[in-house]
Amino acid sequence: GESVGLHLPTLSVQEGDNSIINCAYSNSASDYFIWYKQESGKGPQFIIDIRSNMDKRQGQRVTVLLNKTVKHLSLQIAATQPGDSAVYFCAETGTGFQKLVFGTGTRLLVSP
Amino acid sequence: DVKVTQSSRYLVKRTGEKVFLECVQDMDHENMFWYRQDPGLGLRLIYFSYDVKMKEKGDIPEGYSVSREKKERFSLILESASTNQTSMYLCASSPGPLNRWDTEAFFGQGTRLTVV
Numbered sequence: 001g002e003s004v005g006l007h008l009p010t011l012s013v014q015e016g017d018n019s020i021i022n023c024a025y026s027n028s029a030s031d032y033f034i035w036y037k038q039e040s041g042k043g044p045q046f047i048i049d050i051r052s053n054m055d056k057r058q059g060q061r062v063t064v065l066l067n068k069t070v071k072h073l074s075l076q077i078a079a080t081q082p083g084d085s086a087v088y089f090c091a092e093t094g095t096g097f098q099k100l101v102f103g104t105g106t107r108l109l110v111s112p
Numbered sequence: 113d114v115k116v117t118q119s120s121r122y123l124v125k126r127t128g129e130k131v132f133l134e135c136v137q138d139m140d141h142e143n144m145f146w147y148r149q150d151p152g153l154g155l156r157l158i159y160f161s162y163d164v165k166m167k168e169k170g171d172i173p174e175g176y177s178v179s180r181e182k183k184e185r186f187s188l189i190l191e192s193a194s195t196n197q198t199s200m201y202l203c204a205s206s207p208g209p210l211n212r213w214d215t216e217a218f219f220g221q222g223t224r225l226t227v228v
Contacts, residue, residue, distance in 0.1 A: 034216070043116070043202050043219030044155070089154065093210065099170075100210050100217065102147075102155040 012109045019080045021106045023073040023090035030092040034100070035064060035075045039086045047075070047088075077108075085110045115139070116220040118203050124226045131190040133223050135203030142207060144186035145217065146170075146178060149200040161186055193227045200224050 013019050025033070031052045036044035050057045050064045050073075057064050063076040073090050087105040119134035137144065145160040147170075157170030161180040175197060179187040186205075190197055201224075204217040 032210075041221070043204075043221050045219070046216045049216070091155075099157065104152055104154040 009104075010107045010109065012111065013080050015080060015082060015110055015112050017080050019075075019077040019084070019108060019110075021075045021077075021088050021090075021108065023075075023103050025071050025073060025090070025092045025101075027092060027101070028068070028071060030101075032093040033064070033066060033073050034091045035062075035073075036089045036091060036102075037084075037086045038089065038105070044089060080108075080110050082110045082112055084108060116203055116205050116218050118201075118220040118223045120223050121221065122224050122226075124228060125190075125193050127194060127227055129190075129193045129227075131193045131225065131227075133188040133190075133201055133203075133225070135186045135188070135205075135220055136184050137186075137205040137218070138184065139205065139207070139218075140183065141205040141218075142183075143205060143209070144180065145204040145206075146176075146186065146188045147202045147204065148172070149202055149222070155202065158188065193225075195227050198225060198227045 034049040035047040037047050038044040048059045048062050048064050050066050055066055061078045065074045077084055087107050089105045090103045091100045116137045125131050143162050146158045147155040149155050156172050158172055158176050159167055159170050159178040161167045164180055164183050167178050177189045200222050202222050203220040206215050206217045208215040
């Protein structure tokens with residue numbers, strides 16, 4: 001069946017460090033991948049996305065890398081700040097045009 | 113800014129009650145979604161709607177129904193609430209199909225429902 005998972009449930013970093021959050025996906029037919037950030041008491045918020053015909057995409061302080069060979073997705077956050085503390089979810093397009101399959105999430109804790 | 117508003121942040125209901133969770137979006141989006149979020153399970157799709165009066169089952173529709181009488185409003189209904197429906201419920205909307213490159217889902221702040 002479809003599944004999207006994360007290797008580390010909690011990641012603790014120091015302010016200023018670079019953070020890397022990983023995600024494994026199982027559906028090789030997925031065409032589109034998204035990272036969401038969810039702060040405490042709020043709904044998920046879109047961060048960055050990438051299509052399957054890309055290996056890398058950069059945003060402001062964030063980079064998403066896609067390795068289709070091993071079905072692996074990562075989110076890199078440069079110069080991590082306390083405001084980056086949140087739970088991060090990866091999601092992939094599942095079967096059916098409306099379906100997003102979400103991972104279980106990784107909590108990022110940033111210490112000052 | 114897109115705004116997706118859920119009517120309640122916290123709800124406590126008794127087993128067997130009929131529960132309505134309301135969601136309103138202000139960006140004229142075609143698609144609306146209801147997810148539940150549980151620790152260790154992530155977000156799971158309950159129902160979605162791609163047009164007024166249209167609805168499609170998601171992964172876990174059992175025990176739920178939905179209503180979309182107006183484009184901006186999507187209601188989730190628990191016909192007879194049970195304790196295993198205690199969860200965080202998230203509503204989302206998007207302007208088009210979620211697997212389209214320039215489409216993203218916007219989420220509400222969530223409703224934490226406790227069934228006792």
